[in-house]
Amino acid sequence: MRLASTLAALLAAGATLGAALPAQAAAPALQIVKIYYDSPGADRRSNASLNAEYVTLLNTTRKAIDLEGWSVRDKTGYTYEFGADAVLGPKKRITLRTGQGSDGTSSVFWNRKQYVWNNDQDTAYVRNATGKLVDSCSYKAASRSAYVTC
Template identity: 40%
Template sequence: MGMTRTVVAGLAGAAALTVMAAEPASAASSTVKLYKVVYDPSGTDTHANSQIDREYVVLKNGGKKTVKLAGWTVRDTKKHVYTFGSFSIKAGKYVYIHTGRGTDTSTNVYQNRGWYVWNNTADKVSLRTSAGTTVDTCQWKHNSPGHVSC
């Protein structure tokens, strides 16, 4: 669940209005959210790119307009950061952010790493705008079943 959604849900009345007013409109109204994380794909952890690419984060644009993600980041708690280049996600669509190497498409992008990013036992993914505002987070504290819906 995203940070904005958690904070607003826990506040009432004018306090909630203050929090919302303090956040940039793009962050408070972002339609792009974390959807799923596959942090421990089945099989043995190896240096094979085909296995590393099976670890990924999925974003979903739940809105009705295309969103430009240039400069947005997906990061973990240990300073692994993936920064989107010139990339847009269309309304109602998903993008898969694979840990390994590959050629970016309109639905799949690659961090080009040689080893895994997401910890199997516990970790947290943060999605931030190009201004650095956190728009969503997703975390887990177990290693089964190897994925989490956000």
Template identity: 45%
Template sequence: MNRAAALTATALAAAAAVLTIVPAQAAGSVHLTKIYYNSPGSDTRSNASLNAEYVVITNTTGAAVNLKGWVLVDASNHKYTFASFSLAKGKSVTIHTGHGTNTATNRYWGSGNYIWNNDKDKATLKRASGAVQDTCAYNNAKAAWVNC
């Protein structure tokens, strides 16, 4: 093999590697982006206080993602299961602990009790298949929220 052919082969291999990596990075993901675990004020279990406790999930893919059957769970195994719901590309949805009317940007767990511990906990987002999509943990009683 002459030197020109060897350089061409090397350049093609490098180009193929870049083409393989770039689409995977550009694909994005559906992931946890924030947990607001210590709602303001005293823990009165009022619906307003319960709804000030929430988790934000963001879709950074290039297409809408059907979250039907996906589950959000805490370390104590409290589960929120998505009913029929599509998260648009580049959008976020907030899962509030209390009750409310579901919209494209806000969903409601429907719990009368707090889900997220004020000192430490772990959120896990699972696909309908049960495969773990993302996790986010915190261990800080002095804060009220964590970016994932």
């Protein structure tokens, strides 16, 4: 009898402890996984240098995401909006490069002639087609790292 009541008390305590643990937040559907904010070499605005500055996004879901109208922007307000043909498959990544190029399934191009991401600090924001914030990633370059993983 005494063992049964002790066991019941332990189970109740365990249930209480389990309930006290915070729930983990679900990953956003489209997650920023990397910002390469300081392209290698001198910042001379060559297209190769501009394209070495990028943001990589991951579809964390098991379904394709139609990215039409979704946007990526920096703290200053430079904004890239995905077009009608942008569909990201389940668990796939897409890289948004700052410079010019031809969009494909794994990379799209901002088609800018100037850098977007500050070398010292910045924030990237992803918003869905209705404008709702889906994910963000901030960095402050304390060391000479050229990128941040989010």
